[in-house]
Amino acid sequence: MQRIGVFVCHCGTNIAGTVDVVAVAKALGQEPGVVFSTEYQYMCSESGQQLMRAAIREHKLTGVVVCSCSPRMHEATFRKAAALEGVNPYMVEIANIREHVSWIHKDMAEATEKAVILGRAAIAKVHLNAPLQAGESPVTKRALVIGGGIAGIQTALDIAEAGFEVDIVEKSPTIGGKMAQLDKTFPTLDCAACILTPKMVDAAQNEKINIFAYSELESVKGYIGNFKAQIRRKARFVDETKCTGCGICTEKCPQKKVPNEFNMGLDNRRAIYIPFAQAVPKVATIDANYCTMMKTGKCGICSKVCGTGAIDYTQKDTVIEREYGAIVVATGFNPIDAKVYNEYGYMDSPDVVTSLELERLMNAAGPTNGTLLRPSDKTHPHTIVFVQCVGSRCDETDERGKPYCSKICCMYTAKHAMLIREKYPDTDVYVFYIDVRTPGKNFDEFYRRAVEQYGVHYIKGQVGKVVEQNGKLHVQASDLLANEQLHIDADLVVLATAIEPDKTARSLGTMLTASMDTNDFFTEAHPKLRPVESPTAGIFLSGVCQGPKDIPETVSQASACAAKVIGVLAKDKLTCNPCVAHSDELLCNGCSSCEKVCPYGAISYSDKEFRGPNRTTLIRRVASVNPAVCQGCGACTVACPSGAMDLKGFSNKQIMAEVDAICK
Amino acid sequence: MKFSYYPGCTLKTKGKDLDRYGRLCAEALGVTLAELPDWQCCGAVYPMAKDEIATKLSAVRALASSRDEGTELVTLCSACHNVIKQVNHDMQTDADIALRVNNYLGLDTPYTGETTVLHYLEVLRDRVGFDAIKAAVKNPLTGRKIGAYYGCLLLRPGKVMRFDDPENPTILEDFIRAIGAEPVIYAMRNECCGGYIAVEDKGAAVKRSSAVLDNAAAKGADTLVTACPLCLYNLKKNGGRDDVAVVYFTELLAEALGVK
Amino acid sequence: MSHGNNAAEQVLRSSGVDVRKCMRCGKCTATCPAFDEMEYHPHQFVYMVEKGEIDKLAASPSIYKCLSCFACVERCPRGVEPAKLVEAVRLAVIRKQGMNHLATDAIPALLDEEMPQQALVSALRKYSK
DSSP: OOOEEEEEEOTTHHHHTTSOHHHHHHHHHTSTTEEEEEEESOTTSHHHHHHHHHHHHHHTOSEEEEEESOHHHHHHHHHHHHHHTTOOGGGEEEEEOIIIIITTOOOHHHHHHHHHHHHHHHHHHHHHOOOOOOOEEEOOSEEEEEOOSHHHHHHHHHHHHTTOEEEEEOSSSSSOTGGGGOSEETTTTEEHHHHHHHHHHHHHHOTTEEEEOSEEEEEEEEETTEEEEEEEEOOOSBOTTTOOOOOHHHHHOSOOOEEOGGGTTSSEEOSEEOSSTTOSSOOOEEOTTTOHHHHHSOOOHHHHHOTTOOBOTTOOOEEEEEEESEEEEOOOEEEOOGGGGGGGOTTTOTTEEEHHHHHHHHOTTSTTTTOOOOTTTOOOOSEEEEEEEESSSOOTTOSSSOSSOOSSHHHHHHHHHHHHHHHOTTOEEEEEESOOOOOSTTHHHHHHHHHHTTOOEEEESOEEEEEEETTEEEEEEEETTTTEEEEEEESEEEEEEOEEEOTTHHHHHHHHTOOBOTTSOBOOSBTTTBTTBOSSTTEEEOGGGGSOOOHHHHHHHHHHHHHHHHHHHTOSEEEOOSOOEEEOTTTOOOOOHHHHHOTTOOEEEEEEEEEOGGGOEEEEEEEEEOTTTOOOOOHHHHHOSSSOEEETTSOHHHHHHHHHHHHO | OEEEEEOOTGGGTTTHHHHHHHHHHHHHTTOEEEEOTTOOOOOSSOOOOTTOOGGGHHHHHHHHHHHHHTSOEEEOSHHHHHHHHHHHHHHHHOHHHHHHHHHHHOOSSOOOSOSOEEEHHHIIIIIIOHHHHHHHOSSOOTTOEEEEOOTTTTTSSHHHHOSSOSSSOOHHHHHHHHTTOEEEOOGGGGSOOOGGGTTTOHHHHHHHHHHHHHHHHHTTOSEEEESOHHHHHHHHHHSOOSSSEEEEHHHHHHHHHTOO | OOOSOHHHHHHHHHHOOOGGGOOOOOHHHHHOTTGGGOSSOHHHHHHHHHHTOHHHHHTSGGGGTOOOOOHHHHHOTTOOOHHHHHHHHHHHHHTSTTOOSSOGGGHHHHOOTTOOHHHHHHHHHHHOO
16 A cells, blocks of 8 residues: 655645645545645745655655646656655656646636546556656767758757767758858848858868768657668769869850759759859759750760769769767748739739849849849839738638748848848838837847838838739739828839748658647747757757747757757766556567557567467567657557557556546 | 539620520530529629528529539629629538528528539530640631630639639630630739729729720730620720720630631 | 627628738738728728727718729738628618618619620629618
8 A cells, every 4th residue: 555645736826826725635635545635835846845855754655646737847846856755756646736727717616626636536546656767778979960051050060069970961952051042131231151151161171060961861760869860862963072063064064944943043053053152062963854964865064074073974862871869850941932922923023023032133142143133124123112921920711821920021121121222222112011020139220220221111001912014013002001002113022921841841740750830840849948859859959940030049049959969969878768668468469550550660579489278388479669769658558459558657557547536 | 514504694685695605615515504494693793791691592592403403503604603602602611501591492402512613614624624625626816815804703712712823823824725825914814893883983993994904905915805794894895995805705715616 | 999889790790700810911902903982991991890980881982882802802811801891881781771872763874785784783782672
């Protein structure tokens, strides 16, 4: 028989305001096996814990029930306190009478009754609890960073700085991501390339960092400390070790009509290309979809002009396998396709561009060498209309847009407007906005400068239709403060399209069993207190893959993420969760149901000898669980038809005892 | 291919050409349009209010009778199409409207939105196929520069009509290509011509329809095609241009198929 | 905001519109082809219904100027459907005895040779009961 102590927390008035805590302590004190029951103002406080520890000593408690907040908050606190008095931490149970009772009920009598019932269920469970010992597993001291944008680069640099090895896997031919495409950065207007490319070079030169560019993650197995990943290194048809990045091939290639993705399709590149001058690695890549040699077998010019013999038309994809202790997701974002918002004429006129396209049109390394020219006739635009919130902040029933604020658009539009007015003072610039959102250091000051110093016309309203006629873009819009409909003949219209997670995020989330929200942003373990960790142990989140953010915020998060990864890699051993599944071999019928549902690959089957009737030997196929891989999700225990699978700490018996206690 | 066919009031009177050529072309393409025997006028404008029941009844009668025939229901006039498709959507999704309509009508089998409503153009695209039409063309309209005029009723509301991308439609352009002409894309093709207000505010109708025609003309269209008798009337009467012809799409189809 | 205003509640019920979804972006008014003819514009219908100012809307010629083109319905990013409010206010007016906006005997004067039936039928639907 257990000797159980019950500790009811007031949580100030959080619980005590709705629950009669004295009555709860008294009622639970009557339960069988309970030898001590009390209440206290803050059980989690130092004195609360001292009170619990004294009671454990004095009453020789073997089990503890704390009626308090969610176990997510303080289960670890109370387990630690119990352990200090020699009670196994898994003999502590929490009855959540705050989130499940006081915060959702108003009537004190009802709430008190429910609190007693939940306490009783916890007591019933403790009666069946057994001490559990956490095992240990080793840690592979290397991290994987998925995505080589500014988020991935910063995380990798910080992890490497701490002395650990990092691999960056980037699907495009170079690292750098979206930031490499930007012109200037708000609110300081420093050039994006000037601050990004040194970091790219640092990453390339760092001995601890391996860059696998033009590569994709194929599969991931394992668990925190012990991941195994397969990485597909896509064929560039250029030997990375031989290519010097001289670029001669990219000048001589006769296939000149390939849309240049780095310049958002605003100009063309060759079939063999280096995305931009500061690419890392600076290695050419053949685009097999356009290469004449690859398609017809006739050409071979790049091979002839290459001084190092780096061209290899027969190169094949290779798959490498690497081991990691931690994985960082840094897959970033893309703007949504503006074609669904064709009331703005994006499909009808080349002079309707997205903000990212405008970045390229203003960038010295862009298709116009930094001179702002209309794509249609290469003339200087004199009237420019910016449309904010294209596809952001939409109702959840909306089929075109996103429900969230994309967060970066207000600031980059202020930047665009300001830069244009600075460089071309004869240009009229209109910004149609719903709200101007500028929380951030020096952000609102920046926006006000655009209005006050640069004379950008900010208009509270939206654009309803853009009609291209005779070379002008006729913009029909609302001015809500004037209660007018405006008609502006513009030369260029710029759409601040919403951003969305990269399309690869969803399948990656499945591969990593990392949870995502309905918008395909990765979910953090706790929105405030664990913002850079996925709920799946060993998976960390860096940058926009977790939610919209600008560069300073991305870099902060990337470094925070690195700190968390270093925390894992610095350990030689990790303590495992002892609440894992185990199979009763005598009951197992070998059906494989558990193996099929296990998301972690923790279950395997083997043939074992059993003693049969009349001294015979039977060979049976039975399941066994690798406790280091099992995450204790319990899927197998539900799938098992024979009742052989059970979860330590959450056994079928324990759960039924709780249900019985509640239904009593 | 057999369909129930709902012509609507205008196609029996001022919009006879839309109907006549539509039937001729259907025949030429092997499509049987069986006119519903007891159809009533749809009301020409969808009653948006949730507490309007009486004005939805004629559409439901047509829908139920098409269901009883076991065929899909084809409409040709944009307005009829809009009304009948939207009412059908109400019958599928609004339990209160469906209950009250059925209580009122007292059909042998209550109607709950079982019928598929197709516009004639959807039949061309999804049942016949534009490739088959291209193959059947005898007199391709080569050299003609034709602007599609969608107006409002074919496309909106997009979530209910499910006709085409409401901001970037292609069905009429694909049709124009199929009959051998060159489609002219212009931004005003899915903006309102002001037809509904032509009866009482001619000035407003003139402003809207001339904006449509001017934009189409600036883009080089010599002809606009429409599926709506009211748009046709309004663009012709109030558009203020005689250098752009406005015709029913069925007339051009008949011309191309050689059945005009 | 006034609550419990009967006329406003009737308009909300009849239209099925949730005015609280509006984020005041003004896209409806930006896209409205009948803007110049209207005294109150689509975004004002939304805000004024929310404030319970049905009388002002009901007395305004704006309720007869909506083209039922569904552009505001289609393009509203919040799914508010302002056109349904215009119709609901108009119905609240013309359902009253003697409040038809278009009398049957006024029609012949408005006709011309080519005008399709559709124009008349819809005008009667929209303007009278």
